[in-house]
Amino acid sequence: MASLARPAEMFDRDREWRALSAFATDPAAGATLGVVSGRRRQGKTFLLRALCQATGGFYFAADEGTDRESLNRLGAVLADHLGAPAPFVFDTWHSAIDALLALGRDRRIPVVIDEFPYLVRANPQLPSIIQNALAPLRAERDTSRTSLLLCGSAMSFMGQLLSGNAPLRGRAGFELVVPTLDHQLAAEFWEVGDLATALKVNAIVGGTPAYRREFARDDSPAGPDDFDPWVLRTVLSPTSPLFREARYLLADEPELHDLGLYHSVLAAIAAGNAQRGGIASYLGRKSGDLAHPLTVLEDCGLIAREPDVFKDNRTTFRIAEPLVTFYHAVMRPIWSDLEHTRDATRLWQRSQRRFAGNVLGPHFEQVCRHWIRHLAPPDLLGDYPNVVGVGTVNDAANRIAHEVDVVAFGLDDDDRRPLIALGEAKWGETMGLGHLDRLRRIRALLAAQNRYGAADARLVCFGGAGFTEELVAAADQDHGVVLVGLADLYRRA
Structure with a gap:
């Protein structure tokens, strides 16, 4: 047809x-x-x-x-x-x-x-x-x-x-x-050539087409040096529709009756409280009280529920709309100042730590998971990544729990899920042998459990700021080690 x-x-x-x-x-x-x-x-x-x-x-x-x-x-x-x-x-x-x-x-x-x-x-x-x-x-x-x-x-x-x-x-x-544009399409749509700048723009406005055409009036960062001025003249400017858009997104949902409660739940997640217990503690409520608001936010597409791939009883939550994350992590704590100041430059400079830790870092991790699942070259991991998520691995000897940013499982003919990759994602930190050693330790712990076929899992380092020479040399010598930089994340397969 x-x-x-x-x-x-x-x-x-x-x-x-x-x-x-x-x-x-x-x-x-x-x-x-x-x-x-x-x-x-x-x-x-x-x-x-x-x-x-x-x-x-x-x-x-x-x-x-x-x-x-x-x-x-x-x-x-x-x-x-x-x-x-x-x-x-x-x-x-x-x-x-x-x-x-x-x-x-x-x-x-x-x-x-x-x-x-x-x-x-x-x-x-x-x-x-x-x-x-x-x-x-x-x-x-x-x-x-x-x-x-x-x-x-x-x-x-x-x-x-x-x-x-x-x-x-x-x-x-x-x-x-109709989905949002992924990070590759969003960079093309916003016409941002510098990859680091493209990802930072994506961490704020995501892949929503109208945010460029109607809301920002086709105003895109001209390059790395224009990113901060772009933030100030668009999303942090009270005269821009982007300034209040995150608030309106919640008001548009008819199921969200107690907007104060839902904003507080989103603020808790944006502050780094990804589990129900942490969210409850942030709000001063019992964990059981959050079942309904979390379900409603999930039904509205504002948050995503991600089960721990290694622990059936552990679930993390993340905000699905980047602009909402940016609003709660960066804008809401200084909202009154933003509304009344003539120049938000100092406010934006003081917010850099929250932007890097609560917005850029988590967004980069999610981009890496999406890339492995949907956009990576087919032969990268030696198998099709059927399930990609996050996981926690206990290390009893060192009395710690390792958070794994990217976990990829394949699917064999018996419907079992072999572990094909473990990954760590760092946005603002040059990755070195220490990061690889941590992944090797996690792989060894999983291999000792004899559950996932973890011994052959590839180790993937996602580096937004690049890799040390020692790590590059280690990857050259071990084909089970994969380095993924910004150029890889933005390269069309």
């Missing part, structure tokens, strides 16, 4: 465009349902508007409002689309959905309802109404070739739309989550 012509101004999103094109031009009979979700500012609306423009489809963007107002707006927009002399009047959503299905009587056509959660907030019965409208053997559904696409940014709501006993479960034939 030939894909629709890709808009010239679209950056990347090839996979998403092909998938939407195939869904919107499916030759099969009958109306179909699709769901498109993803965090705000990822370009979902751009994709869907472009799809409708390329196919002559119908696009409707919902607003926050009453049920009656939304029906009136839909009638007006639909009439304008069809060139009708007056707005259509819909008494109920039953007749409105049937009118949308009728758009596809003569040909396959995409029909987009954007910001769908706004409509459901005003009328919780809407998913059930759509379920009934798309029931098998219903004439309005069978004679239509409408490709109905429901889109939304409220991740907790969209994630439940097709799950469990939800009305639309089993009705949708298409589901697309």
